[in-house]
Amino acid sequence: MLLLIVSGGVVAQDLFDKAKLDNYFGILEENNKFMGSVAVAKNGEIIYTKSVGFADVENNVKATEKSKYRIGSVSKSFTAVLVLKAVEEKKIDLDQTIDKWFPTIANSQKITVRHLLSHRSGIHDFTHNDGYLTWCTQPKTEKEMLGIIENGGSDFEPDSTAEYSNSNYVLLTYMLEKIFLKPYSDLLQEYIVEPIGLADTYVFGKTNPNDNECRSYRFLGSWVVENETDCTVPMGAGAIVSTPTDLTKFADVLFGGRLLTNESLEIMKTIKDEYGLGLFEIPFGDNIGLGHTGAIDGFVSVYSHYADGNVSYALTSNGLNFKLGDIKKAVLGAVYGKPYELPEFYNVASEDLDIYLGVYVSTELGLDIIVTKEGNTLIAQIGDDVFAFEAVDKDKFKYDPIEATFEFDPEKNTMTLFQYGVEIVFQKKK
DSSP states (O other): OHHHHHHHHHHHHHTOOHHHHHHHHHHHHHTTOEEEEEEEEETTEEEEEEEESEEETTTTEEOOTTOBEEOGGGHHHHHHHHHHHHHHTTSOOTTSBSTTTOTTSTTTTTOBHHHHHTTOSOBOOGGGSTTHHHHTTSOOOHHHHHHHHHHHOBSSOTTSSOOOOHHHHHHHHHHHHHHHTSOHHHHHIIIIIHHHTOSSOEEOOSOOGGGTBOOOEEESSSEEEOOOOOTTTTGGGTOEEEOHHHHHHHHHHHHTTSSSOHHHHHHHHOOBTTBOSSOEEEEETTEEEEEEEEEETTEEEEEEEETTTTEEEEEEEEEEOSOHHHHHHHHHHHHHTOOOOOOOOOOOOGGGGGGGOEEEEETTTTEEEEEEEETTEEEEEETTEEEEOEEEETTEEEEGGGTEEEEEETTTTEEEEEETTEEEEEEEOO
C-alpha cells in the first residue's frame, strides 16, 4: 500500500504540464491580451516562470525574467512588515493613536496604527479625489501630501467598518521614517530586501529601461504608453518595483515565519471585514491564499501564498487586456492539477467594424459613448476615459475590467449595455 501512495505522489507531480501553460501565455501574447511575467514556487523552489510581451514597446525590448515592474499596492505588504518590525523593536505599539505624528488629521486621537494597517481609520482615500490623475505624476513633499489627505477628511467613524484607503499607508510611511529617522527606501532594503536576498526589489524613481525597468501600457488597438506616477505620491502604499521571482521569495519567507515572529505573523494574517494587516484572502477553489493585488498606471500585480501545498504565486504585468483571475486559474490549475481551458478569441476584420462606429446616447443615464476603431479593435470613449472592446461574437463585445457586455443592433442603430444585471439601451445619433 505504501508503494502505491508514493507512486501516486510521483504521478501527481508529473501532472504539471509546462507545455500547455506556455501555450496559454503564447495565445495571450499573440492576441495582445497580456504583457508581463509570472512565477510559481513550491516548497520554496521555483517550478515555473514565464515572461511575454515587451518591457519597452517603443524600442522593441522583450520582457525577460529580469524585467522589473511597478507592483502598486502589493507594496502594502512590505510596509506592513516594516511596521510590525517597529513593533517587535518596541518603537511603537499597534494600538497607540496617531495624533503624536499627525495631529491635524481628522480623528487622529481615535485612529490607531492598527486601524491604518487594516483600513479601519475612516481616512478618505486621496486617489478617489477629482483631479488625482492630473497631479499624481508630479513630485509631492510630505507637507503637500499631508495637506491633501487632511483635506479629504473622514469617511466613517474609526474602527466602525473597513474601507480600502491608500492614505493609510502613505501615513504609515511617514510614521516609519519619523520613528527610524531613515528614508522608507532604506528601511525596505535594511529590514526586508537584504536579509532575504531580493535581487530586484526597491523604491522606484523615473523609469530606467536600461536597468530592466518596464514601461506600462494600455491596449487601444495597439499598446499605448501610460503616464508615470511619481514615487513621492504613493510611497509605502504603492512605490515599489519588483519581479515575480522576488515576490514568491518574499511570500515564502514571510509565511514560512522567517521574516517576523510567529506572534507578529499571526496578527498580520488575522482577517477582519476582509482585511488583515497588508494582506487579504485570495482564494483558488477551496484553497484560501493570503496576499495582495496592485495596480498603478498600466501596471497590474498580484502575489499569494497557499499553505495547502506550500505554493507561492506571483504575477506582474505592464499591459493587461484580459481577466487577471483567469490567468490565476490557469497557472494554479496547472500547479494543482485542476482543469483549465486554453483561451479562444473571436477576431473581426477592420472593415466589419464600420457599421458600429458613431456616437451612442442614453437618455436614461444622460451619457454619450463615442465608438471608433483602431485597426481591427473597437474603441469606446466615455468622457476622458478610453478603452478597447473585445469582440466575443457577431455584434457582441465586452470590456472585462467593468464586467460589461455591449451588444449592437445595426438595423435599429442601438447599442445595449449589460452590466451587473442591468440592461441599458443606447441610441446611435444620426
